[in-house]
Amino acid sequence: MTAFRSLSTAMIKGFLRDRMTLFFVFLFPLMFLVVFGLLFSDPGSDKTKIGTVGDGPVLSALEQTGALELEKYGDSATARQKVNDGDLPAVVVVDGDQVEVVFAASDQVAAGTVIGIVSGVVDKMNLTAAGVPPRFTVEATSVEDASLKPIQYLTPGILSWAISISGVFGSALTMVSWRKKQVLRRIRLAPVSTTTVLTSRVLVSVGTAVAQGIVFVAVAMLPLFGLQLTGQWYLALPLLVLGTMAFFAIGMLVGAFCKTEEAASGAANLIIMPMAFLSGTFFPVENAPAWLQAVSNAFPLRHMNDGMLDVLVRGKGIEALLLPSAVLIAFTLTIGFIAARVFRWED
Structure with missing residues (x-):
């Protein structure tokens, strides 16, 4: 010892x-x-910022999801240029009942997120307009404390x-x-x-x-x-x-x-x-x-x-x-x- x-x-x-x-x-x-x-x-905002052109219930529903931050533009050419310059990952253009998503292929993660949210909102609104009750529901629960x-x-x-x-x-x-x-x-x-x-x-x-x-x-x-x-x-x-x-x-x-x-x-x-x-x-x-x-x-x-x-x-x-x-x-x-x-x- x-x-x-x-x-x-x-x-x-x-x-x-x-x-x-x-x-x-x-x-x-x-x-x-x-x-x-x-x-x-300070993680800051967890929302994805996108551009929007037009008006209507689709854009209102997107804003209510809480996952997207909408930046409004007066014309699609200006909004598309923002995506082309890399300032925005995507732009949602609404013209009557037609919804178009213009995204940057260089940012596939953000683009995929935006496309998924927009598709989900549009599908839900189509079901509501058709008067068909939803058959399946989704519940998301985190295994860890949300305050972590x-x-x-x-x-x-x-x-x-x-x-x-x-x-x-x-x-x-x-x-x-x-x-x-x-x-x-x-x-x-x-x-x-x-x-x-x-x-x-x-x-x-x-x-x-x-x-x-x-x-x-x-x-x-x-x-x-x-x-x-x-x-x-x-x-x-x-x-x-x-x-x-x-x-x-x-x-x-x-x-x-x-x-x-x-x-x-x-x-x-x-x-x-x-x-x-x-x-x-x-x-x-x-x-x-x-x-x-x-x-x-x-x-x-x-x-x-x-x-x-x-x-x-x-x-x-x-x-x-x-x-x-x-x-x-x-x-x-x-x-x-x-x-x-x-x-x-x-x-």
């Missing part, structure tokens, strides 16, 4: 004295949380990304630095077991992850951002630990192959950044192509993101940890075994 305590204390002191490491572990990912939190703190803010979804993903940075960079750079400075050689010759060295480094990584979680949640819960913890939020702690272990194993593998800190930093970035984008850290991965979603399932960060989102936002219980935990444990054992096989005490 004396050797374990001494190694742990030395690693903590080295971590706290390295300003660059502190920046990339805490401030760098926290900057993303603050920037995205400020950008999306974007920070609820940003925090889990960016926090998981911060854990991955800390785990990979911390273990990789430490191993390369210690091997380069002959620290590993001295430890090997000292009466200290490899298990003691490894567990002390893991303990420091887990402690850092917990500190990151506390800082991130505390910042996100400020009134400026308004994070609200839901359900059994404390179940995020096991995910923090398991995620740290998985990314620690990746860092050990990177450190086993790299000979300089620069090479280790470049290799770690090459792994972490694509993984972050493909795992739903900055945008929903559900919007990606099907094959890319399948690829993302191979990344531990994807499963950590999903688990953190379930327990922090969606209010799910311990059942939400089963799949992410199983994947993270399997990933840790597999990559850890490979890292142990290629581990080198000296260059």
Whole structure:
């Protein structure tokens, strides 16, 4: 225990004295949380602005949907030019009983939304005019609280990304630095077991992850951002630990192959950044192509993101940890075994 305590204390002191490491572990990912939190703190109007030409019950019904913001024009030529210039996604031209939708093909999402709303309104008015009662009705219900803010979804993903940075960079750079400075050689010759060295480094990584979680949640819960913890939020702690272990194993593998800190930093970035984008850290991965979603399932960060989102936002219980935990444990054992096989005490 004396050797374990001494190694742990030395690693903590080295971590706290390295300003660059502190920046990339805490401030760098926290900057993303603050920037995205400020950008999306006021989502503004969720209405799609379109142009209209003419008058009549169709336009009145469109305005009553609450999903469209109508901007009236006196003639269709001016309105069409607005669409052509990219100022508006679509224009609805009403001429008696004829309704025409002119849309910009370059903005397919907004155009599809407008066409769907206009078609729905016209179909409903046709049924009403024909005196035919509707056979089917639609009821839309959100599974999450409508009061949830974007920070609820940003925090889990960016926090998981911060854990991955800390785990990979911390273990990789430490191993390369210690091997380069002959620290590993001295430890090997000292009466200290490899298990003691490894567990002390893991303990420091887990402690850092917990500190990151506390800082991130505390910042996100400020009134400026308004994070609200839901359900059994404390179940995020096991995910923090398991995620740290998985990314620690990746860092050990990177450190086993790299000979300089620069090479280790470049290799770690090459792994972490694509993984972050493909795992739903900055945008929903559900919007990606099907094959890319399948690829993302191979990344531990994807499963950590999903688990953190379930327990922090969606209010799910311990059942939400089963799949992410199983994947993270399997990933840790597999990559850890490979890292142990290629581990080198000296260059």
